[in-house]
Amino acid sequence: MSRAFLFVLDSFGIGGAPDAKAFGDEGSNTLGHIVEACAAGAGDRAGLRSGPLQLPNLKALGLFHAANLASDLPLPREPIAPSALWGAAEEVSRGKDTPSGHWEIAGVPVTFNWGYFPQKIPAFPDSLVATAMQRAQIPGILGNKHASGTDIIDEYGEEHIRTGKPIFYTSTDSVIQIAAHEVHFGLDRLYELCAILRELVDPLNIGRVIARPFIGETRATFTRTGNRRDYSVPPPEPTLLDRLTDAGRMVIAIGKIGDIYAHRGVGQVRKANGNMALFDETLVAMDDAQDGDLVFTNFVDFDMLYGHRRDVPGYAAALEAFDRRLPEALARMRPGDLMVLTADHGCDPTFKGTDHTRERVPVLCYGPDLPHASFGIRPTFADIGETVAAHLGIAPGSHGKSFLKGTGDLSPNA
Numbered sequence: 001m002s003r004a005f006l007f008v009l010d011s012f013g014i015g016g017a018p019d020a021k022a023f024g025d026e027g028s029n030t031l032g033h034i035v036e037a038c039a040a041g042a043g044d045r046a047g048l049r050s051g052p053l054q055l056p057n058l059k060a061l062g063l064f065h066a067a068n069l070a071s072d073l074p075l076p077r078e079p080i081a082p083s084a085l086w087g088a089a090e091e092v093s094r095g096k097d098t099p100s101g102h103w104e105i106a107g108v109p110v111t112f113n114w115g116y117f118p119q120k121i122p123a124f125p126d127s128l129v130a131t132a133m134q135r136a137q138i139p140g141i142l143g144n145k146h147a148s149g150t151d152i153i154d155e156y157g158e159e160h161i162r163t164g165k166p167i168f169y170t171s172t173d174s175v176i177q178i179a180a181h182e183v184h185f186g187l188d189r190l191y192e193l194c195a196i197l198r199e200l201v202d203p204l205n206i207g208r209v210i211a212r213p214f215i216g217e218t219r220a221t222f223t224r225t226g227n228r229r230d231y232s233v234p235p236p237e238p239t240l241l242d243r244l245t246d247a248g249r250m251v252i253a254i255g256k257i258g259d260i261y262a263h264r265g266v267g268q269v270r271k272a273n274g275n276m277a278l279f280d281e282t283l284v285a286m287d288d289a290q291d292g293d294l295v296f297t298n299f300v301d302f303d304m305l306y307g308h309r310r311d312v313p314g315y316a317a318a319l320e321a322f323d324r325r326l327p328e329a330l331a332r333m334r335p336g337d338l339m340v341l342t343a344d345h346g347c348d349p350t351f352k353g354t355d356h357t358r359e360r361v362p363v364l365c366y367g368p369d370l371p372h373a374s375f376g377i378r379p380t381f382a383d384i385g386e387t388v389a390a391h392l393g394i395a396p397g398s399h400g401k402s403f404l405k406g407t408g409d410l411s412p413n414a
Contacts, residue, residue, distance in 0.1 A: 002336030003289045004388045005329070006296045007282070008102065009322065011303035013346025013359025016071030017090055020358045025096075025346070028357035030307070031063070032073035033350040034319070037312045045313035053316050057326040061341070061364040062086030062374075069377060070360040082372060085365040087403070089378040091345070096356045097173040099207045099232055101344025102260045102298070106239035107385035107397040114174030115205035121145045123170050131200055136193045143169045143179075148308065148354055149224065153179050153214055157222045160185070166193060172355045174207035179224075182213045187227055198231040208232045226273025230259030240385040240397070241265030244294055247394045252285045254278055254297035275301040275318060279325050286332045292392055298344075307347025308354050315349045330366065338367045338391045342384055375403040 015029025035053050037043045044050040055063060062082030064075045070088035093100035093110035100110040117123045122144040129141055140163070142156040147169040156167045160181060167179040176197055180190040194211045201209065209231040216222035241251045242265035250267040255278050258269040272281040278299055285295045299322065306315035333339060346359030360377065363384055378384075382400025389395070390402035 002291060002338065002391065003286075003334070004294045004392055005282075005286060005289075005337070005339040006105075006294060006384075006388060007329075007339070007341045008105065008296075008298045009302055009319075009341065009343050010098070010298055010300045011307040011345060011347035011356065012319075012343035012361070013348070013357060014067040014070045014088060014343075014362050015073055015346070016088070016360045017346075017358045023096055023358035025348075025351070025358040028346055028348040028351045028359055029071055029073050030315075030346040030348045030357065030359060031067050031362075032071060032075060033348055034312060034316050035075055036073075037350060038316050043313050043316040045317075048313055049317040049320060054320055055323045057323045057330075058319075058341075058364070060084075061366055063362055063364060065374070066362040066364065069374070070362070082364075083366070085367075085370045085373055085375060085403075087363050087375040087378060088360045089342070089363050089381050089383060090360045091358070092380045092382075095174065095207075096345045096358045097175075097207060098256075098303075098344055099174075099260055101361075101381065102257075103235045103239060104381035104399075105342065105344065105384050106235075106241055106261070107243075107382045107389070107399055108235045108237055108239050109380060109382055109399055112236075113205070114207050115201075116172070116174055117146075117170045117176075119146055124168060124176070128200060128204075129168075132193070132197055135196045135200075138166060138193070139163060140165045141168045143167045146170055146172070149177060149179065149212055149304075150309070153212075153222050153224070154219050157181070157214065157216070158219060161217070166190070172353075174205070175210060176201060176206060176208075177210045177212050179212040179214060182215050182225060182227065187213055191229060194229065194231050202233070206233075226271070226277075228256070230256055232260055232262045234262040234264050238397075239265055240389055241294075241296070243389065243394055243397065244292075244392065248292075249392065249394075250290065250293040252289060252293065252295045254282050254285060254295065255300060256298050257296045260298070275299045275322060276325070279322070279328075283328055283332065286329065294388065294392065303347050303356075307349055307356075310349045310351075310354060312349045333366065333368060335368050338365060338370070338388065340365050340384060340388065342381075344381075371405065378403060
């Protein structure tokens with residue numbers, strides 16, 4: 001038996017999705033446009049970073065090779081062949097949000113339509129708000145519109161403290177987000193409110209209700225904390241996580257992975273706040289993992305802090321920080337292990353708006369026993385989960401095919 005490590009760089013798309021136009025995202029390319037911006041000096045920020053994007057370790061695994069395969073935005077390829085099994089994948093799910101991408105990665109594409117809230121003010125139905133106020137015993141709500149999480153806390157945070165009214169907002173994703181002060185409103189009370197909303201929006205087919213706690217006393221000092229909690233609907237059928245758990249394996253979920261799958265199929269949940277803390281926790285989990293186990297991590301900062309905020313220097317610096325630490329994880333690999341680095345969607349920080357972008361994603365697979373070759377562009381993210389399943393020796397699922405030689409319909413080819 002062997003171990004598997006699945007790392008999702010949240011929103012790290014590489015362009016080229018054949019259906020991007022249908023989502024209003026034609027031309028989006030998270031990696032490609034960050035590379036271009038940094039080369040032009042638009043990725044510079046005093047005290048943070050400057051110059052061209054530097055990702056030597058990801059490049060060595062084939063990142064730029066995968067990007068050039070996925071889109072027509074050429075990136076400079078390394079003069080040497082990648083030291084990994086590499087390629088790209090495209091999404092078949094009907095959404096471009098976190099649950100859709102992650103569920104498909106774990107072998108279950110989203111074939112139904114999520115419910116969404118309209119781009120108007122108020123965004124939420126009066127009946128929903130009235131029932132939430134009555135059930136949760138709150139004096140009212142603030143916001144009630146599409147908004148950026150940090151912007152809406154700046155706008156309403158002080159009024160929230162004065163009135164006790166929580167801040168409700170949404171986005172183009174299938175989501176209600178509720179921001180409230182950890183002390184003045186109370187963290188447990190916020191969680192209780194979100195649990196009530198989870199029940200209330202089930203008939204509307206809303207994917208997630210997200211608790212967004214913050215601290216601080218004024219607009220200048222408000223800061224979101226690491227106590228975010230996602231209340232997700234469960235996947236419609238067993239995922240890779242369920243199948244591994246049923247087979248007696250341990251699934252160690254790092255960061256928001258447990259929330260994304262409604263804590264189904266998860267053996268351990270380990271939380272941390274920020275990419276570097278998540279990386280620290282992942283290294284500990286890699287040391288703890290036994291034969292047959294899966295360590296599954298979501299690195300959320302790329303999306304939450306930089307993609308949605310259209311912050312090119314921040315995104316670039318976060319990528320470079322991740323790349324610098326990648327050798328620490330590679331050094332923990334044992335014979336028979338598999339590491340997969342991928343993404344769940346795009347969030348191009350140079351693109352219009354503040355929302356996710358429909359893109360192909362990189363799929364970089366490293367293991368001491370793996371060939372160094374390309375498996376091309378896979379037609380569904382589900383092939384990623386089925387590759388992990390084949391590697392760990394459990395039965396295949398219904399929606400994807402492994403790209404490991406001898407276990408799927410396509411073998412690696414140079």
